[in-house]
Amino acid sequence: MAAASMETTMDHTNTPALAGQMMRQPLLISALLRHADRYYGSREIVSRREDGSLHRYTWRDCHSRTRRLAKALGALGVQAGERVATLAWNGYRHLELYYAISGSGAVMHTINPRLHAEQLAFIINDAQDSIVFFERSMLLLIATIAPACPSVKAFVLLGDAGERPDMLRIPNVLCYEELIAGHPDDYEWPLLDEQAASSLCYTSGTTGNPKGVLYSHRSTMLHSYASVMPDALNLSSRDCIMPVVPMFHVNAWGLPYSAALVGAKLVLPGAALDGKSLYELCEREGVTVSAGVPTIWLGLLDHAREQGLGFRSFRRAVVGGSACPPAMMEAFRSRHQIEVVHAFGMTELSPVGTVCTLQAHHLDLPEHEQRQILQSQGRVLFGVDMKVTGDDGAELPWDGQASGHLMVRGPWVIGAYYGQAANSALDEGWFATGDVASISADGYLRITDRSKDVIKSGGEWIGSIDLENIAMAHPGVQQAACIGVFHPKWDERPLLVVVRKPGALVDRAALLDYYSGKIAKWWTPDDVVFVDTLPVGATGKVLKNRIREQFRDYRLPTA
């Protein structure tokens, strides 16, 4: 057992007996952009706009426009700590907002535009946002929610001068380019307290109302430092980074910050996330590393396969947000020589907690054993600490077998949800992730399930992720989800819900047979149903609760 739980979380500091005498420079988000401008000023940022055209400029241009925007926010009366929201795709104006809002002391509140109107209004009201920046394609949505959001003083269209959408009679609509046009770029970034709130993101909220996670400058900066390291996302100034993961969800896994930290080229794909658009952007701009949830990669891999295409520069795909199916890793590796970097994280973790890379003592292992390790969720970034516990709260051994509740702590892990009392999200100094996992002797995390997705069969737990990964390795399967359905004797048994690959003829018997020898026999699903699509949520993840609802009354075959 690792000595993980011996110290308690330190969330206070005492007055030192002898203070160190180094510069007291707070860790501030504005420093990232200043750094990128000063040392990597000519590196490009390329964005796909809503009309499909490409916009390109440099980190230096970005800094200049961001300072003008910060001035404009001041002119609008935005105060320190005030929440300013965005409903926007990955693009240069969104990037400017990231830095101008947080850098000037206000709180950058990114909102997922794929949520329902009521959920959006709930989030805006909960956060008491004072300004909402939005894309042209979201005009109708804004017109719908505006009357229900009394805290909002102005809505700002992310558009060119003269594009004001008067016709929808949204009160107080401004235009982004007109807003910044009148301001010079001589804004001086304020020296803020590094513990000040910098940004706010609401959890996906698959059950109940979404809850806010309020990041600080310090947590964001430490996460940025840690996430670029070689055994983490391994980013450098030579990279060309394309965050497919949206900037409206957990800060695009911190990539808008880490790209500035290392001085990389940044490629922002906008709303066009289909395989063809991503492929073209990737090839045209020389993307070396990209990041996203597994569903997004399906489209890209399919497009490349159907068109017989290869990649000239793409080297690393960071996959996280849901378990990466081994079959997907294999497709990237064997067809395209692209390394998949499997990462685990969550909104409450800023988001990166673990990343999977090999250690020195693994390098002599046979390739198939290395691949097995690389399929796990990997090891913690320095700063994060983890453990798994049983139902009684006792820590379980690190033996790769015992699976229990995954608990985490660290300087970029949540202490309390927005508006709640300090540390109220913690259990004896640890945050319960809601995931079920095991940890191997050398510290590799393996997520077996979300607690609520575990299939409870005869008092034992069956992890649905393993069952889905096996199904998705079958050549006839496009996507698979496994859920527990009622069984009169065992309480629950696994039901496999499958989307076939176009033209594939795979049937129930062949799929069930495919499990033989790969897992304990009693884990094999009791039945298979074929569907046209799986429900996918606003962040691109398969919605298991929706599937459970759909098959609530499903009767498994007896015998």
Ligand code: AMP
């Ligand atoms: P969110 O806060 O919406 O980003 O969701 C976080 C949740 O996604 C985690 O608690 C996990 O259940 C799941 N998740 C994230 N990354 C992985 C991964 N690599 N493998 C399995 N589940 C993951």
